[in-house]
Amino acid sequence: MGGDRAPEEIVKGAALASLQRDDVEIILCGDTAAIGKVLSDTRHDAERLQIHHASQAIRMDDRAPEALAARPDASITVAVRLVAQGEADALVTAGNTGAAVLLAERLWKPLAGVQHPALAAVYPTEIRRGAKDDPFALILDVGAGADATPEELVVFGLMGAAWAARISRNPRPRVALLSSGAEIGRGPRDVAAAHDLFLSHTGLNFIGAIEAIDIQRGIADVVVCSGYVGNLFMKMLDAIPETILGLARYASKEKLLWRAVLGLIQSGVTRIKQLTDWQEYGGAPLLGYDHVCVKAHRRSGARAIANAIKVCAVAAPPGLLRDMHGKIAEFRTKRSQLAS
């Protein structure tokens, strides 16, 4: 059980989900005594919760390979193993991302046709999408790997589109490649090749290449990029609110007028925050394995965890992975036919 606010908020999130949904059973992996203490103070449905003790934990700042080797009974290891053994259908973690990705690679099987998994992230956009009016676009890969071949980029797109269709109830999600502009010739060679493959080998609603600034505008529902690019992009985005807050603090110290203006727009900022609150989404998936994994934000509170569990409840039934597998197989077949 990981994350900055574990175990309290994670247990409370599971408790909340146990009361909200009667179609899920939740296994909490972690220190039994600590979990029991939080549960005793929290409304929950004990019939839908079970505990699996893990005596160790991986910290957020641990280097995953070394930490996993040193702590074989870490809660994330126990949880990933339970999923691999079929004791659970999906994994939710707010803990160390590297550890989750590494363990999935070691203990789960890749979906047929997937060479490298993709870690997705969600980003709030101006335009909403799907039957759920989802304000979040899906971006992948944001760091499960570094480079990606053109074929892998297409597979990311196929997996992301299947996820968006199911989770956002958006049957024809718009898929785009992240590049340096709409003019594909200006981008890297792999991106250009992937662009051609998307057009010629998939039936996706592919809208071409977009620039980073277009992500926030929401013109694409699924944005595909290599792990290296995605990781840089997400880290930069993460830093923006902090930068703005820092500037606002500085400005408010400088002038009374600026302070007043900041006060005036406070309610608007709060509303925007509510509309785009990542806690509503719960987390983003690690795609490419024969099991579902939702990686919740490290700062996740109870609501985010409960929502991540809800996402899993929708994603875990075999339909989604079957869809992904079918689309990838179709792409691979077409690719080999055209190549020969």
Add this chain to the structure above:
Amino acid sequence: MTASGAGPAHTFRWDLDKTYLRTDFDSLRGLVRAALEKPHEKRAVPGAPALIRALREAGGGAHRIAIISGSPEQMRAVLEAKLQLDGVVFDEFVLKPNLKNLLRARFRAVRAQVPYKLPALLRSRAAVSAPGETLFGDDAESDALIYCLYADILADRVSRGQLLDVLRAAEAYDDEIERVLALRDDVGKGEAVRRVIIHLDKRSPTARFDRFGPRLCPVYNYFQAALVLYADGQLKARDLLTVAREMLASRDYTVASLANSLQDLLLRGRLAREVAVRLGGETASAGAEFSDLPPHAEVVAAFTKRVQALGDFRVAAVPAGPDALDYAALVKSEGMR
């Protein structure tokens, strides 16, 4: 009185709404529906009918079932018919005289629980007393407080003055106060209440009940209640299986949810691992009578897995609770009237 004419060995007192029956009093619609439902439309909490039947049978005629409900007298026929449909035999059935209260403009009494239930319990005890009692209630209102207060009155741990404070805090009418105080003086004293079971209909946090001490056990369902009573020696393994069977037949429960319920009791220190192990052995010989249950090996495997999943965890004993609860303060601070 029991079939043999001797006094009962044990009295099991049950509340009805949200304890035995699934009742929605939280909305006006639910309230109206509860009032208009026919007996066959009323739904018992899964396992509750089987548990009452098992408790009655376990005594071989020496176990008494007394029902004290906050439902109005006017519902007696429907409620009795429902109990009959469920095969529940009772010895006493007390309902609240709400119409009488309304006609006498005693509006506080319509809602009040303490001034109604406490004298009803004491009166019942004064009429027929058993050496032991087990009380069943829920977390919707003030059952936990009333039952523990009743237990402490029987054990002579509540003085006249303390009881007066409680009744005043509960806004009881003067004549009610006099009646309760008289009953307190007259009722036979002793440590009669062995166990209080609180059905967590609202899924209240269990720690909320720690202050009432280990005698009171909050349960999420009647499988847990049966497990606790099995550990207490009130029920046999076979009885537990009849409760489980009824719960599984309701389709609201699965072997997994029952296994989770067992794990929860272990986690809260309400059941010892040794008891769980003993139960596994005793249910193995239950035989053909329970052929409609999932295979014994499958059930035992699911339950064993949950026990093992807790690791070496050993719970601290359930907090003993304070020597004397300040019931008046509880009534005032939490509005448990």
